[in-house]
Amino acid sequence: MTDAQTRATTGTNPIAPAPAGARTAADVVTPELIAQLTKGIVGSGRTANHTPFTGEKLADLPESTPEDVEKAFEAARAAQSVWQQTPIRKRAAVLLRFHDILLERQAEVLDLIQLETGKARLHAHEEVQAVAVAARHYGRRAAAYLRPKRHTGAMPTLTKVTELRHPRGVVGQIAPWNYPLELSVGDAIPAFVAGNAVVMKPDTETCLTALWARDLLIEAGLPADVFQVVLGEGPVVGPEVVRHADYVSFTGSTATGRQVARSAAARLVGVSLELGGKNAMLVLDDADLDKAAAGAVRACFSSAGQLCISIERLFVHESVADAFLERFVARTKAMRLGNALAYGADMGSLVGERQLTAVTRHVEDAVAKGATVLTGGQARPDIGPYFYEPTVLDGVQDSMAVCAEETFGPVVSIYRFGSDDEAIERANSTPYGLNASVWTRSARRGREIAARLRTGTVNINEGYAPAYGSVQSPMGGMKDSGLSRRHGSEGILKYTEAQTVAHQRLLPMAPSLGMDDEKYAAFMSRSLRVMKALRFR
Known part of the structure; x- marks a missing residue:
């Protein structure tokens, strides 16, 4: 364990009691x-x-x-x-x-x-x-x-x-x-x-x-x-x-x-x-901040952040950033950690030593280079060997590993933006393109921004579940986030080979009925013009 892991015996987040x-x-x-x-x-x-x-x-x-x-x-x-x-x-x-x-x-x-x-x-x-x-x-x-x-x-x-x-x-x-x-x-x-x-x-x-x-x-x-x-x-x-x-x-x-x-x-x-993914959530200036804060907790910390489509970068409009963070940090601090085989805990453990080491490295590197821990930032061996608190980092810069590398843990970085164009550009500025989330009261604005994000799925006013759960629609990644899709027609047709069977009847695809090559070529040229005029596809 690192020194930070050894030091932490208690922390901010409460422990969910195990039922009798x-x-x-x-x-x-x-x-x-x-x-x-x-x-x-x-x-x-x-x-x-x-x-x-x-x-x-x-x-x-x-x-x-x-x-x-x-x-x-x-x-x-x-x-x-x-x-x-x-x-x-x-x-x-x-x-x-x-x-x-x-x-x-x-x-x-x-x-x-x-x-x-x-x-x-x-x-x-x-x-x-x-x-x-x-x-x-x-x-x-x-x-x-x-x-x-x-x-x-x-x-x-x-x-x-x-x-x-x-x-x-x-x-x-x-x-x-x-x-x-x-x-x-x-x-x-x-x-x-x-x-x-x-x-x-x-x-x-x-x-x-x-x-x-x-x-x-x-x-x-x-x-x-x-x-x-x-x-x-x-x-x-x-x-x-x-x-x-x-x-x-x-x-x-x-x-x-x-x-x-x-x-x-x-x-x-x-x-x-x-x-992989380095998924972004955009909180616009007209978002319902209470709903966005609750949604961010789900989007960032489900399965302790060990989810390809969870949010690791949180972009918040500068006019609502302080009000949003007040709500989001309070909800994050209140999350209950637990290890019982029962409902009641809001977050569980990381899967093992390797993930704990990676998460700890990202947080310690960010802090050493000037980032601020708004909540979390420490292991919880008092609950289990691989527990780590849900962590919110502010002041993250490009030089920090957590900025660009996939953390795959309960850590989210906060970034402020001034315009929709800036938020879209920064959200797209990653080799990954798996999932994104947009929060706004305007459905039209949300859809317009979603169409400009280079990710395989975009959720408006939720983190990841609506797009993933809509199984008639394809789900997958752009750029370094993958190839092909699961769900919908693509999710089953990829497991098949397509075969075209063409049955030619009456006339061959060749000169016939006394036509020589030149007459056949002219006949086919006329036929192609007719098929275009008749709007054949």
Whole structure:
């Protein structure tokens, strides 16, 4: 630990009391549960995961070798050839059953998410909501997204064209630790209903959640071999997943995403990448400051800021900055920190030593270079080994690491601006482009500013949830924040290969009916002019 971490035994933020009779890790992660969840998982080695609440070991787990990964792909490939022949309505029915079972048994997975990530229970419930919505959406809409589509042919009435969608085969998925339910099975759901198998490598420290979700999908009717899970160190197992996959889905850092993209490109395999962010929230001069302050707490500190789309840069119009900060800092100081498997805490723990070190480095560097801590700024080992208070920094300059680097923790920097144009320019002045938030009483003004922000999603009068939760619409990043999208049509079509079938009838696409080449060329030129005049597309 750093000196700052050692010093802090108490702090500004209160501790949420644990309810009487609250469950413990031993109550939740039993030998019977581990045996059930790891049944059929390929792994000839052994590894373990731990809970951030105490740092103690949760479970011993199988660890996969490169040979084990190859075996998992072989099993998935054999199962996929059968699964893709299953009628889509039956594949979709699996998702709808999964939706119902997930909501019925949500308490089980909320315990696992909390134990593995350290997040507050309400933030864990965001994952349940997101996965249930995705399962319902693709369970209801997959058939429409994937059905054969008729298109106008090269020669209207003579050329009949149909677009078909085929599954890619076996999707290799590398899922992160921060949202172990939503970013594992949530991304796999559209791949399954499109007829693919999935070989997933979740982060070992949060793999029990992914394994639980796999078990639930099998209970809902998914063939077990269609969903393979491999566990192990990222640098060992991750490249093997990419090496065998027909398509790669990756969520994680931009640096690792570039490596994944290079490896996939060498094999001419498609990729979907959701990467880092340095997301901005703009509080305009006409914003409702009470609502904006409450929204900023949600936007900045959900899951202790360990969310790709959370806010790390807060731009406030200079005319309302003092009034806004008074409200925002007061709400931040009042946030309750806690480690109980129950509702009541406003924020939980960071996931581990690495995140705590990164957060501490950013705050200490900023303070050393002249920034002011308005609240927070210290670790809370009195609650747990990786707790850090929600922190608001003022006076942040370009020379400070926290200004440009992704913190991925409960730290937000305040910047004042004088005009909308200035705010937009500064919000866009980052290599990232994942999410943004705009607060204003004018819907028109909010939409106009949103259209000028270079981010994949923009939320007006909220931080991130409306855009992410609107699953009919695409979600993803611009610039260094990624490639491709999840949700909506793009979120399922990326797991398919498009095939065009063109049936030419009556006349060939060549000189016929006694025409020589010159007459055929003239005939086609006249036809093209007519089709333009008739507004053919």
